[in-house]
Amino acid sequence: MNYVPHTELDREEMLKAIGLKSVDELFRDIPVNLRPRSFDIPPGKSEFEVVEYLKLLAAKNATHLTNFVGGGFYDHYIPAAVDALASKPEFYTAYTPYQPECSQGWLQAIYEYQTIICELTGLDVSNASLYDGGTALYEAAMMAVRLTGRKKIIVDSGVSLIYRTMLYTYTSNLSIEFVETPVVHGQSCREDIFKKLDDKAAAVIVQNPNFFGAVDDFSDMVERAHSKGALAIASVYPVSLGMLKSPGEMGFDIATGEGQSLGIPLSFGGPYLGFIAVKKEHMRQMPGRIVGETLDKGGKRGFVLTLQAREQHIRRERATSNICSNEALCALRALIYTSLLGKAGLQELARLNYQKAEFAKATLDKVSGVKVKRSSPTFNEFTLELPENADEVVSKMISQGFACGFPLGRFYRGLDNYLLVAVTEKRTKEEILNFAKSLEAALCS
Amino acid sequence: MLIPDNLFYTKDHEWAKIEGDNAKLGITDFAQSSLGDITFIDLPKTGANLKQSDLYATVESVKAASDVYAPLSGEVLKINDELVNHPELVNKSPYESGWFSIIKIADAAEKNKLMTPAQYKDYVEGLSK
Numbered sequence: 001m002n003y004v005p006h007t008e009l010d011r012e013e014m015l016k017a018i019g020l021k022s023v024d025e026l027f028r029d030i031p032v033n034l035r036p037r038s039f040d041i042p043p044g045k046s047e048f049e050v051v052e053y054l055k056l057l058a059a060k061n062a063t064h065l066t067n068f069v070g071g072g073f074y075d076h077y078i079p080a081a082v083d084a085l086a087s088k089p090e091f092y093t094a095y096t097p098y099q100p101e102c103s104q105g106w107l108q109a110i111y112e113y114q115t116i117i118c119e120l121t122g123l124d125v126s127n128a129s130l131y132d133g134g135t136a137l138y139e140a141a142m143m144a145v146r147l148t149g150r151k152k153i154i155v156d157s158g159v160s161l162i163y164r165t166m167l168y169t170y171t172s173n174l175s176i177e178f179v180e181t182p183v184v185h186g187q188s189c190r191e192d193i194f195k196k197l198d199d200k201a202a203a204v205i206v207q208n209p210n211f212f213g214a215v216d217d218f219s220d221m222v223e224r225a226h227s228k229g230a231l232a233i234a235s236v237y238p239v240s241l242g243m244l245k246s247p248g249e250m251g252f253d254i255a256t257g258e259g260q261s262l263g264i265p266l267s268f269g270g271p272y273l274g275f276i277a278v279k280k281e282h283m284r285q286m287p288g289r290i291v292g293e294t295l296d297k298g299g300k301r302g303f304v305l306t307l308q309a310r311e312q313h314i315r316r317e318r319a320t321s322n323i324c325s326n327e328a329l330c331a332l333r334a335l336i337y338t339s340l341l342g343k344a345g346l347q348e349l350a351r352l353n354y355q356k357a358e359f360a361k362a363t364l365d366k367v368s369g370v371k372v373k374r375s376s377p378t379f380n381e382f383t384l385e386l387p388e389n390a391d392e393v394v395s396k397m398i399s400q401g402f403a404c405g406f407p408l409g410r411f412y413r414g415l416d417n418y419l420l421v422a423v424t425e426k427r428t429k430e431e432i433l434n435f436a437k438s439l440e441a442a443l444c445s
Numbered sequence: 446m447l448i449p450d451n452l453f454y455t456k457d458h459e460w461a462k463i464e465g466d467n468a469k470l471g472i473t474d475f476a477q478s479s480l481g482d483i484t485f486i487d488l489p490k491t492g493a494n495l496k497q498s499d500l501y502a503t504v505e506s507v508k509a510a511s512d513v514y515a516p517l518s519g520e521v522l523k524i525n526d527e528l529v530n531h532p533e534l535v536n537k538s539p540y541e542s543g544w545f546s547i548i549k550i551a552d553a554a555e556k557n558k559l560m561t562p563a564q565y566k567d568y569v570e571g572l573s574k
Contacts, residue, residue, distance in 0.1 A: 284485065284505075309485070309510035318503075318512070 003044070061268075065403040066431050070381045070422025071211070072133065072160050073272075074261045076239065076349075077426050082263045082336045091332055096325075098289070100304045107303035110328065111291040113335040120241045120338075120346075121255040122248020123277035128289035129331040130274030130323065133258030134166035137205065137235050139276060139287045139321055140254040141167055144203035144231040145176060146285050146320070152177045152200045156188045158210030159235060161411040167205075183412075185375040186212035186383055194224055201230040203253075208236050208244070211411070212373070213381035213420065215244060222251040231282075238262055238275070238334075240379040242350030247277075254278045263337025264330050273330035284310060287321030349425060353380035356432070357423040363436045364421070369443050373418075381422040383408065387443060390419040396442040402435055446569060447474040449540055453516060453556055454565035460540065461516040461559065463550070468517050471544040472504065472535065475569050480506040483532045488524045488545060495519055495548060497555050502545055504535070517555050519548035 006014075011023065020026060027035060045053070067075040086092065090105060097106035110128045117126035130136040141153055155164055157180050168178060181192045188206055197204060204225050209215045222232040231253040239261045247255035259273030260266070278286050284307065292306030312319040341349060357380040365372045369387035386393055390407035397404035409416035423432065452460040458476035462469040477483065485505040495501045495515035502513035524546045527534060535543035560568060 284487065309505040315510045318510075 062398070062403070065398065065401060066427070066435070067403045068405050068421050068423065068427070068435060069403045070424075071406040071420055072162065072237075072258055073266055074237075074239065074380075074422060075266060075424050075426055076261050076263075077424075078263050078265060078337065079340055081340055082333050085336050086329060086333045091329065097328070098305050100302065104303060106328070107291050107305075109332050109335055110289075110326075111293060111303050112339075113331045114291060116335060116338045117275045117277050120238055120246065121236065121275075121277040122246030123252070123255055124280035125283040125286065125290070126275065126277040127286055128291055128326040129259070129328070130256075130276055130288060131327055132270060132272040132274045133160075133235060133256065133260075134163045134274070135170075135323075136256035136258075136274030136276045137163050137233070138167050138170045139274075139323070140233045140256045141171070141176075141203060141205065142321065143254060143278070143282060143285045143287070144233065147231060147282060148202040148229060150200055150202035150230070151175065152179060153202055154179050154181060154193060154196050154204040154230075156181050156183070156193065156204070156206045156210070157412075158183045158186075158188050158212060158214065159205055159207040160211050163207075163235060183210065183212065186210070186214045186373055187376050188214075188216060188218075188221075190221060193221060197224055197228050197230060199228055201225070201228060203231040203233050205233045205235070208234055208247075209240060209379045209381065211420070212383050212408070213378040213422075214376040215240075215379055216376065217245055217250060218252070219250045226251070237379070239346075239350060239353060242346035242348075243354060244350075244379065253282060259330065259334045262334035264333050271327060271330055273327045273334055275334075283307065285320055286310065288323045289326050350379075352425040353423070356380070356425065356427055357382060359429070360421065360423045360427070360432045360435070363432055364439065367436050367440045367443070370439065380424060381420060384419045384421055386417045386419055389416050391416070393419065393439070393442055396445065397438060400438040400442065402438055404435065404439065446478075447540065448562050448566050448569070450562040452540070452562065453559035454562070454568075455514065455516050455559060456568065457512075457514050459513060459516045461556070463556065466550055467522065467547055468519065468550050469544050469547050470516060471539060472513060473565075474539050476511075477536050477539045477543070480504060480511060481508045482506055483535050486528045486532050486535065486545070488528065489521050491521050491524060493521045494551075495521060497552075497558070504532075513545070515548075516559055517548065518551040520551070521546050521548050523547040 094106055097103040100107060114126040118124060130139060145151060153176060155178055179196050181196060182189050188210060193204060206218055208218065225232040233254045234247040234252045236247055236255055236257045238257055238259060256276045259275045264273055289305055290307050291303050294302055294304055296302045308314055310320045312322060312324050338346065357378065361372045361382055364370055364384060371385040373383040373385060390409060394404055394407055405419040405421040408418040408420055452462050454460050454473065458473045460471050460473050483504055483506045487503040489501045495518055497518045498514050500512050501515045504511050504513055525544050
């Protein structure tokens with residue numbers, strides 16, 4: 001199978017048009033020693049061979065394990081209707097579907113997605129989505145820098161290390177000063193945050209629930225940030241918002257998060273979904289596409305991209321961000337998922353997650369040598385203290401058919417015996433009881 | 446094209462009206478008519494220190510987002526709050542109710558770098574040729 005669309009004749013004509021003799025001449029500005037000697041491209045494969053190869057790769061995934069791993073990405077049930085609707089070719093094959101004359105369906109879907117993100121977060125304006133939770137948090141941090149004209153950002157270390165690493169990587173050439181505050185007993189340390197919050201701070205960033213699963217009401221911290229002229233940014237877990245106080249209710253200026261839990265399957269490397277919502281007063285500094293509602297010439301309701309003067313194709317190097325894309329298909333899945341559940345469904349889902357996690361806490365607390373950390377309330381994820389190295393326990397549990405959690409020592413120094421356990425609505429009472437039994441056996445062996 | 450004769454002008458179509466130690470700043474009639482309907486103006490904060498020729502505001506219209514540069518250096522004493530909800534004032538009245546800010550002039554000699562009304566008139570006519 002030939003994957004190259006151009007014929008030899010096409011190539012000759014194109015070269016002739018620009019006055020070159022060969023394709024190699026196109027690369028003459030690159031010194032020969034910097035060009036690859038060979039691209040080492042193996043011969044093409046048949047469809048059958050490709051499918052076999054991909055099956056082999058897929059078989060490396062351990063999909064048979066009962067999943068108690070979270071850490072920012074959660075094993076929620078995805079109704080079949082999400083796949084069925086999102087794979088309609090009108091949605092599935094459309095690329096950059098922003099032209100209002102021919103993309104009203106897509107634009108309406110994005111508009112409705114923005115509406116659910118605003119309702120979940122309790123904030124005024126959402127964009128059409130970003131790549132993932134980490135890039136969304138980076139965009140929020142940059143918004144704060146632009147809005148305040150300050151360059152110091154306080155980051156609670158209860159924010160996922162993945163997101164913190166992304167923040168530092170993205171901004172490594174921008175001379176932005178990040179100050180981390182410690183987590184004490186699994187919770188953000190207010191005293192330390194308050195100490196570092198001065199009139200140089202652009203923003204303070206926290207995560208709720210934090211990486212240890214702790215749920216907090218940050219209203220007081222938000223108030224303190226505002227009194228110093230800084231913004232408050234929260235990275236949140238959308239499923240938890242069916243039950244917890246929203247970022248808007250706590251006064252946060254910007255909420256971001258990973259939208260994977262809203263109808264997007266777990267997969268190594270995504271694609272996932274970043275969301276961002278802000279107070280109206282900050283919307284002109286928001287990055288990315290925004291769909292707005294309007295009336296057409298005939299007075300009919302319609303949808304168009306709006307506030308585009310923020311964006312790269314108009315504002316060039318002074319655009320709010322270099323993002324000109326969104327994660328439309330994943331945003332669509334989130335919209336379908338939340339629409340199917342509805343308000344009552346989302347509340348019920350959150351309650352189920354919370355109650356099952358509480359049941360798991362009570363059950364695991366009885367396993368000898370295991371201690372459930374209870375210094376703060378949690379949603380569907382909590383920390384266990386084990387009598388031995390959590391990494392080793394994870395290995396032993398895999399052979400028992402359990403992906404039993406995330407070893408916190410991988411992200412936090414000195415926490416080698418701590419395990420982060422997530423319990424979603426998918427986990428049954430039987431699975432939780434078996435999990436406790438297997439853990440007890442694993443710890444004795 | 447209105448070019449009042451009591452103002453100083455820049456090549457980027459900003460104007461400055463010198464009133465004692467202070468100067469009132471805005472954009473010209475030519476600027477507003479080139480931009481089209483103005484939808485939003487991002488103004489500096491009171492207390493900000495402007496430097497001559499540095500960016501200090503952004504104007505968004507239905508066509509574009511344009512940068513506005515300071516005609517003179519100085520501290521921002523006042524901004525035109527009316528423009529927050531009524532950016533169209535700049536289209537209607539660029540030299541009166543559509544003013545942007547009032548600054549305390551830091552260096553009076555800087556006005557020598559600005560154009561007089563006659564020079565600005567020639568400049569604008571040159572652009573349209």
